[in-house]
Amino acid sequence: DAGVIQSPRHEVTEMGQEVTLRCKPISGHNSLFWYRQTMMRGLELLIYFNNNVPIDDSGMPEDRFSAKMPNASFSTLKIQPSEPRDSAVYFCASSSRALNTEAFFGQGTRLTVV
Amino acid sequence: GESVGLHLPTLSVQEGDNSIINCAYSNSASDYFIWYKQESGKGPQFIIDIRSNMDKRQGQRVTVLLNKTVKHLSLQIAATQPGDSAVYFCAENRGQGAQKLVFGQGTRLTINP
Numbered sequence: 001d002a003g004v005i006q007s008p009r010h011e012v013t014e015m016g017q018e019v020t021l022r023c024k025p026i027s028g029h030n031s032l033f034w035y036r037q038t039m040m041r042g043l044e045l046l047i048y049f050n051n052n053v054p055i056d057d058s059g060m061p062e063d064r065f066s067a068k069m070p071n072a073s074f075s076t077l078k079i080q081p082s083e084p085r086d087s088a089v090y091f092c093a094s095s096s097r098a099l100n101t102e103a104f105f106g107q108g109t110r111l112t113v114v
Numbered sequence: 115g116e117s118v119g120l121h122l123p124t125l126s127v128q129e130g131d132n133s134i135i136n137c138a139y140s141n142s143a144s145d146y147f148i149w150y151k152q153e154s155g156k157g158p159q160f161i162i163d164i165r166s167n168m169d170k171r172q173g174q175r176v177t178v179l180l181n182k183t184v185k186h187l188s189l190q191i192a193a194t195q196p197g198d199s200a201v202y203f204c205a206e207n208r209g210q211g212a213q214k215l216v217f218g219q220g221t222r223l224t225i226n227p
Contacts, residue, residue: 043217091157095213102148105157
């Protein structure tokens with residue numbers, strides 16, 4: 001398996017623009033997580049899904065952030081409109097609840113909003 | 115103004131020595147704990163995990179100890195190598211019936227030659 005795949009790896013956008021981050025979890029995993037990592041706040045859980053259903057989105061910072069998981073093999077995290085303070089590395093991770101395994105992380109998307 | 119970043123605890127050890135990284139967790143109901151290693155420019159990578167019904171678990175060159183009384187977790191790395199240099203995070207599962215991993219702030223481990 002190729003692991004968790006995130007795209008793009010790097011994104012530079014202007015303030016006010018819409019940004020969409022993409023994630024393909026490991027095949028067979030039914031839990032998916034979005035994290036944000038910054039120097040100021042460390043690694044924060046934004047939202048997680050179980051069987052494509054959002055379970056806990058209490059970590060989503062504002063209404064500008066939204067996440068979807070239309071099927072078991074794809075998820076998006078959208079920021080609209082983006083702001084400079086959204087600059088961070090965004091990680092997607094997946095795990096198998098049935099196997100009760102650890103979460104496997106993707107390589108992350110480094111977002112810079114200028 | 116000057117930006118203030120998260121001040122990561124740091125640990126420097128000589129190559130070949132053993133290292134111990136500590137972590138305090140907050141939720142006494144957490145039932146599953148994981149140690150992750152993060153190298154520069156990469157995502158966190160699983161090292162070892164432990165469930166709350168255990169107090170020790172060993173892997174290859176790594177041992178995790180869990181003290182539920184004081185809500186403390188430690189990662190011991192034996193015979194450290196240059197490739198062990200990274201930031202190490204402990205994570206606790208705060209979910210009920212599903213994983214909700216909450217990460218600690220991390221410790222930067224530097225291996226000196």
